[in-house]
Amino acid sequence: MKRTILICDDEKNIRSGLAMAMELEGYATFAAEDGAVAWDYLNKHDIDLVITDLRMPNLSGEALLKKIVSAYPRLPVVILTGHGTIETAVEAMRMGAVDFFTKPVDLDRLTLVVKKSLSNNDLYAEHEELKKEVAQLKARNKYDRIIGKSQKMVNLMDIVSQVAPTKASVLITGESGVGKELVADAIHELSNRSEGPFIKVHCAALTSSLLESELFGHEKGAFTGAVALKKGRFELADGGTIFLDEIGEIDASTQVKLLRVLQEKQFERVGGEKSVSVDVRIVCATNKDLQKEIEKGNFREDLYYRLNVVHLDVPPLRDRKEDIPLLMTSFLTYFNQENDKHIEGFAPAAKRALLAYDWPGNIRELRNCIESAVVLARSTIIEPDDLPPAVSKAENPALLSLEVGMTLEEAEKRLIVSSLALCGGNKTKAAEMLGIGRKTLHRKLQEYQIDQD
Ligand SMILES: Nc1ncnc2c1ncn2[C@@H]1O[C@H](COP(=O)(O)OP(=O)(O)OP(=O)(O)O)[C@@H](O)[C@H]1O
Ligand SMILES: [Mg+2]
Structure with a gap:
């Protein structure tokens, strides 16, 4: 569909000259002889851009601009000024005009400004469209923090909502940064234990003896420094969910204790005799290949089968690139708010680069990339230069120059x-x-x- 430009000037020659120039560029035009006519027309028709003179009878250009800025803040207005005090034009820019021209108008530059304003507006519209889609998606998903509309993610979330209300142990696998922890959060939130505690343990962060007393607690005097009885994470998680992150890292003796909890729902505190019973749902995650760890003798097979009652594999981002636009937009909105910025969208080349890149660090890497782009961006649009070199390079294949004459x-x-x-x-x-x-x-x-x- 043709874009329509409203041209407003009290001089007939200027109106017709500009209209002709814009029509040659493929735009439809409407010409108005003063601000009042323009304002009237504007309220009744779809207009994509306004070019207006400042001094006119009935309604001046300044007054027209003021009305447009308050009623149609996204409509670009370009100012023409004949009696050329630059001050008024600058004042118009301050009020929200996109640019100004002194007469006689440099048509080449005007065409450029028109083209650029319209395409910025397109980007904005596209961003608004995506924002709407994100909101819809959140409403449809019972769990709104996981963004993704690819078939792979839709299937995954279907299984999540199916298994969440059960007590089945879940093993979540996937590369670093794909969203395993987010899936664990969803399982707890969508379960009927969501009112109960949700305890997270990062198994790789603790040495094996510390991990054992962290998980199962210890009795007073169990070891030097154990001055009082301490409840472990399993006891704290009673009635809720425990999330064991990096489960591939736990040592043999903790594996045995864990197996016992899964089989008998009870355990002893370190240094204790008395058995403690708990009602805990176990969710684990790892980016290791546990089958391989079993073959190498590092992980117990019986424990693996207990933990892996339901297996959720979160696919890497490069296998579901159709999720990238939504993720980009939602991270952009988030980091705009976070940093009090007003970035409106992505330049086409930046978007191509974000889609072309392989994302070895998956969604975490994409999130960090958008955060730094929001902080670094110099204009209201994210350009390829605002992205990390590895990402911006993804769009342009490296070039090689060959001189004619070489072998x-x-x-x-x-x-x-x-x-x-x-x-x-x-x-x-x-x-x-x-x-x-x-x-x-x-x-x-x-x-x-x-x-x-
Ligand atoms: N589908 C998604 N929608 C929105 N944000 C996501 C999504 N997946 C992941 N994230 C975000 O990406 C980051 C990494 O996710 P998360 O910590 O869950 O990954 P992980 O698989 O547990 O990684 P690791 O293996 O390194 O622990 C988090 O900030 C998370 O909020
Ligand atoms: Mg994690």
Whole structure:
């Protein structure tokens, strides 16, 4: 659909000249001879941008601008000034005009300003659209902190809402930063234990003896320093949920005790004889491959089966890139508020880069990336330069310059060197990128005496 520009000037020649210029650029136009006519038209039709003179009969340009800013704050207004005191034009900018032009108007620059204002407005509209989608998604999901509309995430959340109300133990796996802890939160929140305690234990952070007394508590005098009885996390979690993060890190003796809790719902405090009974739902997470740990003898198979009654695997972000736009928008909104910023959206090139990048650190990395972009952004739009180099580079393939006159051999050599560099020295990846076998690459490296460091 054609965008419509409203041109307002009391001089007929200027009206028709500008209208013609804008129509040549593919816009529809409407011309008004004073502010009152323009205002009337504006209220009845869809207008995408206004170009207005300042001094006019009936309703002046300043008065028109003032009305527009309060009624249609997103509508861009470009000011023309004939009697050219710059001060009034500057005042108009301060009131919210996007730019001003002194007559005679430089049409090339005007066209540019019009184009840019309209595309900024498009970005804004797109951002608003996404914000709406995020809100809808949150309303639909009973658990609103997990954002994602990819089929993979929808399926995962379906299983979460199915298993949450049961008492089944859940093992959550997935790479670092995919949202395992968030899934654990959801399981507790959506369970009928949500009013009960939710206790989180980061198993890798504690040495094995500390972990044992942390989990199961200790009796007074159990060891030096145990001056009083201390309840463990399992007791504290009674009636609720315990989340054991990094479960792959726990040692053999804690594994035995844990197995007993799962089988008999009871345990003894360190240094104690008396059994303590608890009603606790266990949720675990790991980014290790527990099957492998079992093969290596580091993890008990019987414990694994007890913990893994329901298995939830959270997919890496690169396998569900369709979630990226929603996540970007929701993090942008969050960090705008957090930092009192008013960034409106992402430049197309920045968006392409965010979509092209592989996100080895998954959602945590994306979140950090948007946070720093919000803090660093110099304009109201996030540009590729505001993103970390690794991300902004993802959009532009590295270029190689070849001079005509060089030998084919030299060209091949340069391409190999650059590909290797792009793959961080990884020969398997470089060979794949070049479409040759690893052996062939090796031979060429030797042949061309390429220094492999
Ligand atoms: N689907 C999502 N929607 C919104 N935020 C998310 C989502 N997934 C993860 N996050 C955010 O990303 C960050 C990392 O998530 P989380 O800590 O749950 O990952 P993790 O899988 O437990 O990582 P690790 O293995 O490193 O412990 C958190 O700030 C979390 O709020
Ligand atoms: Mg975690």
